[in-house]
Amino acid sequence: MKYIRNLAITAIFWGVATGANALSIDLETYNCSLSSDCEALFVAPGPSSPEQEIDRIEAAFGVTPDTLSLLYKDDNDTGENGSAPFAESYETEYFNSPTDPEDVTISWDGGSDPTISCPECFLYVKDGKQDPNVYIFNLGTLEDLAIWDGAESLVLTNFWSCLPDEANPCGQGAISHVAIYGVSPIPVPAAFWLFGTALIGFVGFSRRTKV
Numbered sequence: 001m002k003y004i005r006n007l008a009i010t011a012i013f014w015g016v017a018t019g020a021n022a023l024s025i026d027l028e029t030y031n032c033s034l035s036s037d038c039e040a041l042f043v044a045p046g047p048s049s050p051e052q053e054i055d056r057i058e059a060a061f062g063v064t065p066d067t068l069s070l071l072y073k074d075d076n077d078t079g080e081n082g083s084a085p086f087a088e089s090y091e092t093e094y095f096n097s098p099t100d101p102e103d104v105t106i107s108w109d110g111g112s113d114p115t116i117s118c119p120e121c122f123l124y125v126k127d128g129k130q131d132p133n134v135y136i137f138n139l140g141t142l143e144d145l146a147i148w149d150g151a152e153s154l155v156l157t158n159f160w161s162c163l164p165d166e167a168n169p170c171g172q173g174a175i176s177h178v179a180i181y182g183v184s185p186i187p188v189p190a191a192f193w194l195f196g197t198a199l200i201g202f203v204g205f206s207r208r209t210k211v
Contacts, residue, residue, distance in 0.1 A: 021152035022105075023145060025137065028158040030144070032135060037142045040132035048126060050179070057122050057181055060136055071116050073179035076101060081179075089113040092178060100174040102161050106154040115150035121182040123154065129173035130160050139180070 032038040039060035043052075050070040058065055073081035074092035081087060090108055094101035104125075108115050121139040139148040148154065160174040 021149075022155045023139075023142075023148050023152050024155040024157065025145060026157045027135070028161075035144050037138045037144060039136045041134040041136065042132045043126075043134055045128050045133070048177075050181075053124050053126075053179060054181060056134070057124065057136055061122070061138060063120070063183070067183045068122070068181045069183075071121070071180045071182045072106075073177065074106070075177040076175060086114070086116055086180075089115060094175065097174065100160075102157070102159055102174045104154075104156045104159070104175055104178055106156075106178060106180075108151050108153070116180065116182060117150055118148050118182060121148065121180060123148075124179040124181060125156060125159060126176055126178075127160050127173050128176050135159070 030038070032040045041056060041060065043056065050073070054068045054070075057063060057068060070081070070084050072084050072086045072090050074090075075081070076094055080090075080092070088109075090106055093105045093107075095103040095105070118140045123137040123139050125135045125137075127133040142148065156175070156178070
């Protein structure tokens with residue numbers, strides 16, 4: 001009975017801890033131009049369709065054409081794209097301005113909704129007014145930071161910091177939308193994280209009792 005109790009405690013602790021982790025990308029310190037895991041692009045101002053964004057990702061990273069699909073998208077003005085398969089799994093918050101946010105946090109809801117598995121996933125961050133106005137990060141091989149596991153939050157900071165000018169009190173704009181594209185999206189149930197971390201905790205506890 002003691003083993004079961006300890007296993008349950010370990011599962012709860014590690015399950016909560018997993019959801020609390022974060023992969024942070026600070027554009028002031030992360031030099032996109034020196035990383036093969038990031039591409040900075042300039043595209044024509046205006047709205048982007050998922051098809052256009054997929055074409056840009058394929059060209060930037062040499063992805064095989066027609067293998068990517070939209071997994072999640074959130075627009076600062078209109079909110080989440082309900083047609084994306086993981087629209088219910090994640091939430092996006094914008095910070096540092098209601099109209100020109102410099103910072104964004106994309107978080108898994110931590111519930112029963114599945115997470116994204118990223119053997120090959122790409123984070124697309126767009127502004128529309130800057131040069132470059134698009135940043136694309138390869139979340140499956142982000143060696144300079146970490147590989148995103150789908151359950152941890154994506155924390156983006158200092159993207160197109162507002163620089164006041166006479167025409168626009170908040171400079172030239174900041175983040176307009178974020179999207180995640182991937183190859184063969186594989187939903188990972190929330191129970192997987194709980195079971196996996198519980199198993200690790202159980203193995204560790206068993207080894208300690210044998211010493």
